[in-house]
Amino acid sequence: MASMFSRDRQQRRAGADFIIIGIAVLSLLTLAASGHHYLDGVKAQVTRLGADNSNLVIGLLLLNLALTIYGVRRYSDVRREVIERAAAERGTQTLASTDPLTGFLNRRALGDAIKELLLTAARRRRAVSMMIVDLDGFKTINDVHGHLTGDNLLRATADLLQKALPAHAVGGRIGADEFAVAFLFDPDMASEVEATAHYIVERLGKPFDLAGVHTHVSASVGIARSDHDCGNVDSLMRRADIAMHAAKKLGRGRFTWFDGSMERELRSRNATEAGLRRGIPAGEFIPYFEQQVDLVTGSLHGFEMLARWQHPERGIVVPDEFISVAEECGLIADLSMSVMRQAFEAARGWDPHLTLSVNISPSQLKDPWLAQKMLKLLLETGFSAERLEVEITESCLFENLGLAQSIIGSLKNQGIRIALDDFGTGYSSLAHLRALPFDRIKIDRSFVSSINDNPDSAAIVIAITRLAESLNLAVTAEGIEDELIEARLRAIGSYKGQGWKFGRPIPADAVQRLLAERNLLPVARGGEASRRRVNNRDRLQQGR
Known part of the structure; x- marks a missing residue:
């Protein structure tokens, strides 16, 4: 700010000099216009004064001429200085208002x-x-x-x-x-x-x-x-x-x-982000569970964990309304770990033959410490690694296949099974099935739900089933909504199935009641959980 005032003062002073010298030059020009009359008079005076005084007059004339020449030179210098300073000021203003790289305005x-x-x-x-x-x-x-x-x-x-x-x-x-x-x-x-x-x-x-x-x-x-x-x-x-x-x-x-x-x-998206930041540490996000049934025997095989938002004002909110926002704002890992912890603690008390499937988002599979974080969570909750199945979509694999192989390998070494989710939706690649140790393929619900109405869907389901059989991979069919779809799938192959035909996703307390009715809650739950914690701890120590 002080330098700005200094520049202003300098510019005003140069302008004043410019005006004064301009007046002097104007006077000189006026003198030159009538100079011949003046010179004639000077000549006559010099003649009358004599030789001694004439030298004085000539000296004064020369001094006056020198001062005039100096004034002209100074006028030229000041004029150039004013022009340069004005140009510099314009340049400074340009630099302050434009982007130096593109020349566009800032x-x-x-x-x-x-x-x-x-x-x-x-x-x-x-x-x-x-x-x-x-x-x-x-x-x-x-x-x-x-x-x-x-x-x-x-x-x-x-x-x-x-x-x-x-x-x-x-x-x-x-x-x-x-x-x-x-x-x-x-x-x-x-x-x-x-x-x-x-x-x-x-x-x-x-x-x-x-x-x-x-x-x-x-x-x-x-x-x-x-x-x-x-x-x-x-x-x-x-x-x-x-x-x-x-x-x-x-x-x-x-x-x-x-x-x-x-x-x-x-506005809705911003409200959702604010709710996520408040609700995750407050425990508002909870696990729901969808039944997975063996279509051959009809017996309950396990559950898939699904996240729900227990909103204090809106009630239960489905994942479609918050998962994408959680991924965008970098909260998906915290959300996933919070819900998984609750799910592991709930599933710890189920019949040990029941499995639990959890989904991993693409952004989580970019975390090189994901396997260690999940194994630590299993140790802390006492849930058996052999009962856990991690589901990933094939889109997760495209950005960094090497890192995905490392994470999946670490999980597999602890006994966790790996499923390829939404198979057939556009990313499917045989190279991924060969490069990664998958245990299961999940056929996307869009094909299963339309299997009796769309010949192309039926052909895709049959092709995926035959591929899985040839690779010795288990298959889960999602989106089984009625008995006709279930019957068609039974005619094609052996599946584990899930969908609304077997019941909608339910919270942990409802699962507890369902399992109690089916006699699938062990009596000695505490001792068994303790043994699992010890087994998990031993396995982790061996893995290190």
């Missing part, structure tokens, strides 16, 4: 520019279109090719946006790989905005040649308009940002207009 300067656009739009009866452009896959470019290539990609993106936008558009870089652009448009011609967004998405989806490095990204674009109850900069940018994230969720590489449902969805 967030603060962009906000000021959009305010001006909004005022212009009001005067001209136009609307302002705001676009947030986010590069999909930019982090991968940085990781694979380095930050220099990433910087080149950002510059190329800025150049492309400048070419794509109307003449008086404003643009800014508001994040690492995020740009914002705004321009005026006729409210009745929204198709013009869509044409611009389409061009941006299409062009950014094509490969870039960046100093010999070939890269490929896509762009997600969110659009908001000022004439839809969005008349200030903050709300305009916020809604465009919400629309951009909606475009990403829809599959990336596309543009989306903002609508009110997106904001409601965002």
Whole structure:
């Protein structure tokens, strides 16, 4: 702040010098215009004064000439200094308002520019279109090719946006790989905005040649308009940002207009995240259990654990409403471990022949300490590792197959069985069945529930069953909703099955009553649990 005042004082002083010397030069020019009259008079005076005094007069004239030359030189220097300082000030203002990498405005300067656009739009009866452009896959470019290539990609993106936008558009870089652009448009011609967004998405989806490095990204674009109850900069940018994230969720590489449902969805998502952060340590997330039945004998084989949210106001909330949010905000591991602990403690008192299946999310399978954490949980709860079956989906395996092999190998070494869940839904690969020691395949419910109505579903179920038989893998069929489906499956092969035909998921106390009715609760529960704790401890020590 002090340096700013100093610059102001220097500039005012230079300006004052400039004015004073300008007046002096103006006087000199006036003198020059009438100088011949003055010189004639000086000549006459010198003649009358004589030789001695004439030297004095000539000296004074020379001194006056020297001062005049100095004044002209000083005038030139001050004029140049004023010009240079004004240029430096403009340069400083430019640096303070622009992104040095792309030349686009920064967030603060962009906000000021959009305010001006909004005022212009009001005067001209136009609307302002705001676009947030986010590069999909930019982090991968940085990781694979380095930050220099990433910087080149950002510059190329800025150049492309400048070419794509109307003449008086404003643009800014508001994040690492995020740009914002705004321009005026006729409210009745929204198709013009869509044409611009389409061009941006299409062009950014094509490969870039960046100093010999070939890269490929896509762009997600969110659009908001000022004439839809969005008349200030903050709300305009916020809604465009919400629309951009909606475009990403829809599959990336596309543009989306903002609508009110997106904001409601965002509020719901934020409320869910807040509830997760409060509810996990408070024990609001509890296990429910779905029966798994041997279709050949009809006997109860075990249960699959499913998470439920015992919300203090909404009651029981199903996983579809909170699992994806837990994964996004990094809470899925805490949630899973909390619910598994409760499930292990409950299942510890069941008949020892009953198994328990638990699901592991893709993000959990990225944790190299997952196996140790699960084994520690088994030790602390006294639940037998041989009764546990861990289910993973094949999508978990694509990002880091080596780490998945290590985790699964550690779990298998402790006697835990591994099941491949949702088999047949699009990721299925025989290579994964060969690379990993699976014990079971679970056929997705979408095929099982339509097995009697869709010949393709029936063919897929039969093919998976024959594949599992050839690999000596057990099979579980999900989504058995009625007796006709159960009968069809029995005609195809030997399965363990689950679905609403056998009952809906129930909490731990209801399982306890069900098992008591079927005489599946051991009498000497405490002693048996103690023996299991000892066996688990011995197994863990041997594993180390």
